[in-house]
Each structure stands twice: as C-alpha cells, then as structure tokens.
Amino acid sequence: xxxxxxxxxxxxxxxxxxxxxxxxxxxxxxxxxxxxxxxxxxxxxxxxxxxxxxxxxxxxxxxxxxxxxxxxxxxxxxxxxxxxxxxxxxxxxxxxxxxxxxxxxxxxxxxxxxxxxxxxxxxxxxxxxxxxxxxxxxxxxxxxxxxxxxxxxxxxxxxxxxxxxxxxxxxxxxxxxxxxxxxxxxxxxxxxxxxxxxxxxxxxxxxxxxxxxxxxxxxxxxxxxxxxxxxxx
DNA sequence: GCGACAG
DNA sequence: ATCTTGTCGC
Numbered sequence: 001x002x003x004x005x006x007x008x009x010x011x012x013x014x015x016x017x018x019x020x021x022x023x024x025x026x027x028x029x030x031x032x033x034x035x036x037x038x039x040x041x042x043x044x045x046x047x048x049x050x051x052x053x054x055x056x057x058x059x060x061x062x063x064x065x066x067x068x069x070x071x072x073x074x075x076x077x078x079x080x081x082x083x084x085x086x087x088x089x090x091x092x093x094x095x096x097x098x099x100x101x102x103x104x105x106x107x108x109x110x111x112x113x114x115x116x117x118x119x120x121x122x123x124x125x126x127x128x129x130x131x132x133x134x135x136x137x138x139x140x141x142x143x144x145x146x147x148x149x150x151x152x153x154x155x156x157x158x159x160x161x162x163x164x165x166x167x168x169x170x171x172x173x174x175x176x177x178x179x180x181x182x183x184x185x186x187x188x189x190x191x192x193x194x195x196x197x198x199x200x201x202x203x204x205x206x207x208x209x210x211x212x213x214x215x216x217x218x219x220x221x222x223x224x225x226x227x228x229x230x231x232x233x
Numbered sequence: 234g235c236g237a238c239a240g
Numbered sequence: 241a242t243c244t245t246g247t248c249g250c
Contacts, residue, residue: 047240049241084241086238092241093240115239125239146239184239 001227003055004078004099010091017082017091018122025124027132034110034137034191037202038066041109044212045100045130047093048220050228054080057227058096059219061212062106068203068211074103075223086146087121090129097130110191111138112203112212117188117196119148119163119170131189138188139196141210145173145184155179158201172197176204183208 011017042065047058056078062071076099082091101108116125117140131138145163150173153161157178163171163186171186174197185200187193203210209217 047241049240051242084240086240089239113239120239140239142239144239147237 001077001230004076004096006079006081007095010081010095014085014088017085017088021088021090021122021124021129024129024132025122028118028124028128029190030118030187032137032190032192034195034199035065037195037198040065041071041107042112042199042203042212043101043104043108043110044112044210044214044216045097046114046213046216046220047096048224049080050224051080053228055224055227056080056093056096057220057224058093058100059216059223060097060100060104060108061215061219062104062108063212063215065109068205070215072104072106073215073219074100075219076100076103077223077227089115090126093126094129094133098133101134108134108136110199111136111188112199112210113138113140113188114142114213114217116140116142116146116171116184117186119146119165119184119186121147123170125186125188127186127188137190139191139199140171140186140188141200141213142184142186143209148184153182160197174200176201177208180208
C-alpha cells in the first residue's frame, strides 16, 4: 500500500499554518443555499490516527442523497502532517482526506465533515478548508461544542439553538435524536445554515450522527487496522 | 499566568 | 483522536 506523502511546502509550524489559513479564508464562499435535501450525492469524510507510528488513515464514503445507500468508498493512508492544535485541525487531516477523495470515481456532491466549518476561532475550520480546496459545498457536524456557548435546544428531534462565539451566531446545536445530546452544525462552504441543518437531519434518520460520518468513521478505522497489519514496522 | 480547547 | 471491561438495552 502506498503511503501518501506530506505535500511540498506544507506548513511546518503554527505561524505558517495561520498564514495559509488566512489566505484560503479569502476564497470562502458563503451566501449560497447549497444542494437540496435528497439531491445528488453526499460524501462523509473522517480520519483515524496511530500516533505511535505517525500514521493517519482517511476514508471518503459516497452515499446517494435520497436513499442514503452507499455508492462508493475510498481510503488513503498517510503520514501525520501536523500536531493537533485547536484551530488548526485541518492541517492534520487535509492531505490524506484529499487523497481519499481523489480516489473516488463518483461525484462526491456535498462534503460532510467531522468537525466545524465557520464555527472556528478565525471562521475557517476543517469543513471550510476542505470545501475551499475542493470547491464543493461542505458542512461541519461536530460532536462537541468546542469553545462555543449554547443553550440546550428542546428535547425533540429537529429542535435547535444558536451556537455562539464572540456574541455572533456561528452555527447551531441541533437535536437529531429526541432526548440525546445535540450535534453541532456549521456552514463549511457554499451552503446556508438552514440548509446545512436540514441536510444533517435528513442524513441522521436513526442515530445522533449522520450516516455519512458513521460510515466514514467505521471505514477509516478499518483502513488503519488493515494498514498496521499489512506492513512490517 | 492558568485553564479550555473540533479531532 | 486514543487508552479501555463490563454492562445495560434494543
């Protein structure tokens, strides 16, 4: 199996990463409504790590936007390209995720990321970063509130409350399952917040997390396990 | 200065 | 993210 190399010129430290982030932030497109619910494909992306061996496995799983059936899967294994720094998560995941996406033959359609979009210290989280680099609509569905504040949304599925940063609404705490902790949705690129939430609900008919991220999560763990057993090191 | 902090 | 046993429940 080929191990994805870290790209030439990849930021080597936080200052360099911040500069790249600022530059890419200028290409962010907001104000577009985005794909309709049930329209086209939806692709979940996720990664799993083995810090011990400095490896990261990424998965991209394409689902049919209407039936949520799997259309295609792809994986890639790479070297960890950056330490985990809150606010710079994308620099840790992007090279391998792009490699996995590049191995798809189907149209990825909407990108559904495990993390945040513009709900971010500098309004440019993982979902925005991947959206801009691929120029595709993207949303972020995170499992934790990060540094943001929010009021508990109502207990019924579909209820939500604003996710706030510096007095500004940057996303929503959205209840995808009655009585279960909400997920945290934010716009990534070329999708409105209303649409991002409607899509998230459609993608989460049974469990708290969207089917896209559930599939991607299972696949990247599998890919990492396979990579570790297939090689001698 | 210290603590918190997506994955 | 990952380290980790059993256990309660659909």
